[in-house]
Amino acid sequence: MRLSRSGRAALWFVAIFSALATAGVLALYDNVSTRKHEAATSIVRLAPIDETTIDPKEWGKTFPRQYDSYSRTVDIERTKYGGSENVQKLDDDPLLRTIFAGYAFSIDYREERGHAYMLSDQRETERVTKKKQPGACLHCHASNVVAYREAGLAAGAPGKLTDALLSKDGITQLMTGFEKVCAIPYDEATKLVSHPVSCLDCHDPESMAVRITKPGFLNGIRALARSDDPVPHLPSIERWRQGSKAADYDPNVDASRQEMRSMVCGQCHVEYYFKGDGKLVTFPWHNGLKVEQMERYYDEVGFADWTHAKSGAKVLKAQHPEFELWSQGIHARSGVSCADCHMPYKREGAQKFSDHHVNSPLLHVARSCQTCHPYSDEEVVSRVTTIQERTKKLLDAAERATVDLIDALEKAKAAGRTDTELAAAFDLQRKAQWRTDFVAAENSMGFHAPQEAARILGEAIDYARQGQIAVLALGTN
Ligand code: HEC
Ligand code: HEC
Ligand code: HEC
Ligand code: HEC
Ligand code: HEC
Secondary structure (H helix, E strand, O other), X not given: OOOOXXXXXXXXHHHHHHHHHHHHHHHHHHHHHHHHHHHHHOOOOOOOOOOOOOOHHHHHOOOHHXXXXXXXXXXXXXXXXXXXXXXXXXXXXXXXHHHOOOOHHHOOOEOOOOHHHHHHHHHHOHHHHOOOOEXXXXXXXXXXXXXXXXXXXXXXXXXXXXXXXXXXXXXXXXXXXXXXXXXXXXXXXXXXXXXXXXXXXXXXXXXXXXXXXXXHHHHHHHXXXXXXXXXXXXXXXXXXXHOOOOOOOOHHHHOOHHXXXXXXXXOOOOOXXXXXXXXXXXXXXXXXXXXXXXXXXXXXXXXXXXXXXXXXXXXXXXXXXXXXXXXXXXXXXXXXXXXXXXXXXEEEOOEEEEOOOOOOHHHOHHHHOOOOOOOOHHHHHHHHHHHHHHHHHHHHHHHHHHHHHHHHHHHHHHOOOOHHHHHHHHHHXXXXXXXXXXXXXXXXXOOOOHHHHXXXXXXXXXXXXXXXXXXXXXXXO
């Protein structure tokens, strides 16, 4: 085909125009990427912030978008299995009163809500007002970096409060103070803090890089690195294991930025216990992150949270193991972090920033999920609720089985069976109850790792029914 003269002229015009347009776009891109680089290296500070700036308002003067979204964690919105209305779980699910009989969780146990409430909810729960608790509780419920460091300095740690936290002296102050504050009574300890988790707890005031400041996590992840549990979702730990291991694993030095986007949440959203008389907050990761590996640790150190009031078994309470369950799921394995779903990017005009309104991703699937899964809102939400409904059915079955075992044990005791005769069944209650509670206390109703949640509940039902058979075999009922 031959083009007419005017056709050829038009083609030239298009060619020259698009070359110019491309050059223009490239020049603009160059400009934008340089500016981006400048923004990252030189933050224009509208108010001074340093290692002593606890008040998030001060940080907000320089970072208004992050501060504004952080402030929205007061919002209350409910989803089918999550959300932020602090309903009493014990009324929604009365079996829990039997499962936790004799423990503080049988008097007050609520659905969790936004970060803004973490300190006031802790001060007000009947688990604190009706029972004695240690300062250790504050590890995950307050901005405590400064309180720990001040307590450390008072106890003779070197340096001063304005030293960089991640310097040698800064860390010594933090760890020394942490040990002091864990051990004192809650009423005294809570006077040392004034804010829920704040900017300072997650960010270096100098570089704004995300950092790990909670001593329980620093100790816990170090122990995990020394275990032989494969952690393909945390490649920096796998790399550290192949090295000399002379220095301990340190997330602030070794972890990638993407890993930090989950580890920063793993400082609090994890299983823990208070070790020894010092009540030291400890994550039971010495054998690995899986449910049976943590159980093995508790068995090895001979730990029980309480003695069950109805059965007499020495049992465990699971606490929000989000980091651990996420670790067993396909998203972790694919490199998807907590922040990807719970702090997705948000756009305001030309500005893109991380949404600090940490909440249920089901309230904004467009930003949290559709970046990777190109389905409609309804379809994405329905994929989640399908997983959650299936998990809930299995969870109900596991709770019923656990309660049946507790009833059987209670009757056997009333009929005069001794603790020695019931020892095997006690152990099966401990196993069943730990697994049931592990999924119940985890806050995604199975979503963070659906198959793992189902495996755990399957085992729970099996252990509970084995326990019932063991009691029946004694011939009491
Ligand atoms: C792939 C996305 C995704 C990732 C990654 C993810 N979550 Fe979630 N998370 C969800 C969804 C979906 C729910 C269910 C929300 C609901 O039921 O309203 C949830 C629920 C939760 C809840 C309860 C929220 C509520 O409203 O009750 C917490 C807490 C939580 N996740 C913490 C974490 C932590 C900590 C991590 C990382 C260790 C993490 N999540 C990783 C998607 C994710
Ligand atoms: C290792 C971190 C950590 C420690 C230590 C900790 N918490 Fe929490 N706490 C959390 C997280 C994460 C949540 C939100 C998830 C949930 O409720 O499952 C929470 C939720 C709560 C809630 C609101 C929901 C509820 O359970 O009623 C209360 C109250 C609470 N904690 C009290 C305490 C008390 C009392 C202690 C000390 C005995 C304590 N916490 C120690 C991390 C921790
Ligand atoms: C200092 C400890 C701490 C850190 C760090 C932390 N959380 Fe929380 N988180 C809590 C506590 C405590 C609560 C419950 C507060 C309450 O119920 O009063 C909570 C509540 C939540 C909720 C429930 C919000 C709602 O609206 O129901 C989600 C979701 C959540 N956290 C996710 C995350 C993610 C994702 C990260 C990391 C970016 C993170 N958290 C970091 C302690 C922490
Ligand atoms: C629970 C931990 C946590 C708290 C508390 C927190 N941040 Fe962040 N912040 C993050 C994470 C995670 C990112 C994403 C970092 C990344 O991708 O490297 C982030 C990113 C940022 C960034 C980089 C730009 C962006 O939006 O991605 C700024 C600036 C920032 N936060 C400011 C603040 C300020 C100001 C506060 C207090 C009002 C605050 N943050 C509180 C965890 C936190
Ligand atoms: C950064 C990308 C990314 C984000 C964000 C993300 N996902 Fe995924 N999701 C994946 C990948 C990768 C897989 C694994 C399947 C694959 O490799 O294609 C997956 C798998 C799933 C599966 C199958 C789960 C299973 O165990 O088989 C569901 C359901 C899912 N995602 C839902 C969600 C929801 C809901 C959100 C938002 C809360 C979300 N995803 C956010 C990348 C992502």
